[in-house]
Amino acid sequence: MWLPMLIKRLNYTDMQKQGLQLTAEEIYSVNNSSLKDAIVQFGGFCTGEFISPEGLLLTNHHCGYGAIQSHSTTEHDYLTDGFWATSKDQELPNEGLFVDILHHMDDVTGKVLEGIDNNTPEEQRAQLIAQRTQALAKEASENGKYVTYVRDFFNGNEFYLFVYNRYNDVRLVGTPPSSIGKFGGDTDNWMWPRHTGDFSMFRVYMAPDGSPATYSKENVPYKPAHHLPINIGDKEPGDFSMVFGFPGRTKRFMTSHGLKLEVNQLNKSRIKLRNDKLNLWKEEMDKDAATRIKYASKYASTSNYYKYSIGQNEGIKRMRTIEGKLVDEDKFQNWANADASRKATYGNVLSDIADAYATIEKYNLGSVYLNEAVLGTESLLMAYRMAPLYNALKAGNKEAAQKAAQDLKPRVDAFFKDYYKPADKKVFAALMKYYYEDIAKDQQPEYFKNLVKKYNGNFNKLADYVYSNSVVVDEQKLNNFLANPSQKALENDPAFQIVNAIIENYRNNIAPKVAESNAKLDKANRLYVAGLRLMNPDKVYYPDANSTIRLSYGAVKDYSPQDGVLYNYYTTLDGVMSKEDPNNEEFVVPAKLKQLYQAKDYGRYANSKGELVTDFITNNDITGGNSGSPVINGKGELIGLAFDGNWEAMTGDLVYDPDYKRCINMDSRYLLFLIDKFAGAQNLINEMTIVDSNSPGAGDAAKAEAKTPQAELLNAVVNEAQQNLQNGKEEFKIEKKKGDVKVKLQIKD
Structure with a gap:
């Protein structure tokens, strides 16, 4: 996961050997059009790419899912039926959705760490870094013209400034039905072979003068400095591929102590709590179409990392990852002890890490359950959002209280649009029971323990009390309260009382202990990573992912998940039909897709064997946040759309597995086939630059035109x-x- 501005210095020669035909400047340039100008961070949580000169944007179906769902009703169910705008005036605006386009990035390590060394007290170091990074970001923003931030890399050893243009008018253009975009559902999630058409399309708009602007009918399509041509030629094993996007977070420098905590506390708890929540939601979703639509996006989001956690634990065990980390740590300790000056700096690093984790482990479960159980319950999350209003009321600040109440109203509207009280009530009873049983009693607030005692440990009766008396579960009551809010009303509201008591208890009694250990851990981890790089001077390290733009390069490649089994590198529409099950919502096949299949009406999108390729795999390095990233060939052409990783490599956030790690991608030919043949959206096809490398001299025309x-x-x-x-x-x-x-x-x- 390489920083694009460093490709020329660190990776370019290796990339050329593997098949790259572009110059480093054509990948990343500040002054000239380059690949980076075609890549966007979509909504702050996914990746997208421009595929036309008119701001047409491609991302995953699951990335656009929330926007698709927001426009869906029982009368116009775009989740089920799909949606295609045949003209720009039919494209649907999405309040709150934005894209960030990288303007440039800079190495500001020297400015941030000037005068700071290993002897600087940690508190002083943190204050200086915070002041300097904020000042650098503020200066680079040019009075709000750009979105800017400084991120640390290599556990605080390096710092980079990122400067983005943010565009807030992003409109839904097209999406296939969920039977294509989510084909395989939870069953196939994280699995290969796949047959999913995981894509959706948006368009970015700007003000007539070219500047970013909020939605307006006067806005015009954004003109990207670069858009990706789409290649519909065959792919072969070994073909060069790169993925450009915004991977969320990896922790590959984490020690064995951290891995044990991930496996035994975080993943184990997430699996347990989300399993019950998903089952309870599903019971209600299966009863009613309106409830299914309301919870579709929430269910998919919750399910994703539920399954991921299961796979990650299995993968760590299979790969013996913890045992491998212990070997690395022994080498580090021996290296540190071999020299007196090194021992003074690095000799206690691993023991400090072990000590910090020992304390964190004692209190970590409370943090996990706060996020997964307490704030993982819809009513309690809504109640938690009342905190700014409550604080203003408590302080007697009428103006601040009025503003807080006003700010809550759009959130209330959005909350109740996708809320079903009976489902949430069941989840509350189940998750609060787990919180009471699993968290050490001396880490629970007295108010909550007394409430449980009052109802004799019957959490269904406790739920009856909360959901009969709280304003946060009733839209009319909540709006009436916001029209005339009072401190007393919130202090008497059971949902607010519960969440407020748990959070206050965490802040006052648990967080300080965890913060102290985290500060010790941060310093030790920083020194550990610095020492590793010093110990291996000939190794080129890449930093952990942190939602900043990265490039991964590799190749189209099959793999063997187990002895005697070989997975092919691509799948076809034949597999979709083989999996079809009209009685299982995850494997329904639309009638029109079946008709096209039976007629073998693939047009120019069939491969040289006459097959319609649906998905393919590469060994590119991705993680969450990379969803929607373009898969690009050596000529800079889009050949696919990354949307998932494989089950055998769920350890990817913690360790890269070169034998098993695969990036699962939707093929560019299936993408265009669905837009053209299935949806009949010729207006969109006409916008794109399509290259067929199977044709003699294909691709040369575009290159010749440019020259x-x-x-x-x-x-x-x-x-x-x-x-x-x-x-x-x-x-x-x-x-x-x-x-x-x-x-x-x-x-x-």
Whole structure:
């Protein structure tokens, strides 16, 4: 997961050997159009890419799921039926949805760490770093023109500044029905072979002057500096592939102590709590179509990492990951002890890590259950959102209270749009019972323990009391309260009392102990990573993922999950039909797709064998946040859309497995087939640049066009103009001539 600005220095030669045909500048450039300009962070949680000069954006179906669901009703069920805008005026706006497009990034390590060394007290270090990173981000924002932040890398050993343009007008353009976009459902999630058409399409809009703007009918389609051509040629094992996107978080420098905590507390608890919640939701979803629509997005989101946690625990055991970490740690300790100066700096690092985790383990379960059980219950999460209002009322600040109440109203509307009280009530009873039974009694607030005692440990009766008396589970009551809020009403509200008591108890009695250990752990981890890099000077390390833009490169590749089994590198529409089960919502096949299959009406999207390829795999390194990332060939053309990882490599956030790690991708040909043949959205096909590398000389036409004298001169003029503008020139003339071709540009302030 490489930082794109460092590709030229760290990876370019290796990438060329593996099949890259682009220059490093064509991948990442500040001054010229490059691949990075086609990549966006979608909504802050996924990746998307531009595939037309008119701002047409591609991402996963599951990334667009919330937006699709928000427009779905029982009358217009876009989740079930799909949606396609045949003209731009039919595209649907999505309040709150945004995309961030990287403008540039800079290494600011020297500025952040100036005067700071290993002897700087941790509290002082943290304060200085916070002040400096905030100042650097604020300066780079140019008074709010850009979205900016500084992130740390290698556990606080390096720092980089990221500068983004944010566009807030993002409209839904098209989506296949969930029977295609989620084909295989939870059964196939994290599994290979797959046959899922996991995509949705949006369009980014801007103000007429080209600046970012909120939704307006006057806005026009965004003109990306670069969009990806789509290649529909065959793929073979060993073909170069790269994934450009925003991986969420990895912890690959984590020691054996941290891994044990992940396996035995975090994953084990997540599996237990989410299993019950999912089952209780599903009971209600199966009873009623409206409830199914309301909970569809929440169910999918909750299920994703439920299954992931199961796979990760199994993978860590299979790979003997903890045992491998122990071997690495022994080598580190021997290296540190072999030199007096190294021992002084690094000798106690591993013991400090062990001590910190011993304390964290004692209190960590309370933190896990706070997120998974307490705030994982809808009513308690809504009650928690009342905290700013309560604090303003308590402080007697009427103006702040009025604003807090006003800020809550849109959240209340969104909450009740997708809320079903009977389902939430069952979840509350189940999860609160687990909280009471599993968390050490001296870590629970007295109010909660007394409440449980009052109802003799009967959590169904406790749920009856809470859901009969709390305003947060009744839309009318809650809106009436917000129209005239009072401190006393909240203090008498059982849902607010429960969540407030648990959080206050955590903040006052648990968080300080955890924070102290985390500070010790942060310093030890920082030194451990610094020592590892010093111990292995010839090894090129990449930093852990932290939701910043990264590039992974590899190849199309099959794999063997177990002895005697070999998984092919691609699947076809034949597999969709083989899996079809009209009685199982996860494996329903739309009638039109069956008709196209039976007629073998694949058009130009069949491979050279006449098959319609649905999905394929590569060994690219991805994780959560990479969903929707483009899979790009050596020529910079889109060949697929990353949407999942495989079950055998669920350890990916903690350790990379070169033998088993696979990136599961929707094939570009299935994508275009569905848009063209299935949806009949020829208007969208016409926007795209489609390349067929199976045809003789294919791809050369686009390349030749880019190298015509006109194009070469135009690029030269644009590059020089950009440089002049960056250097502050307000007026200048540029004139280029080649043969009988002349390009002139004059800029006046």
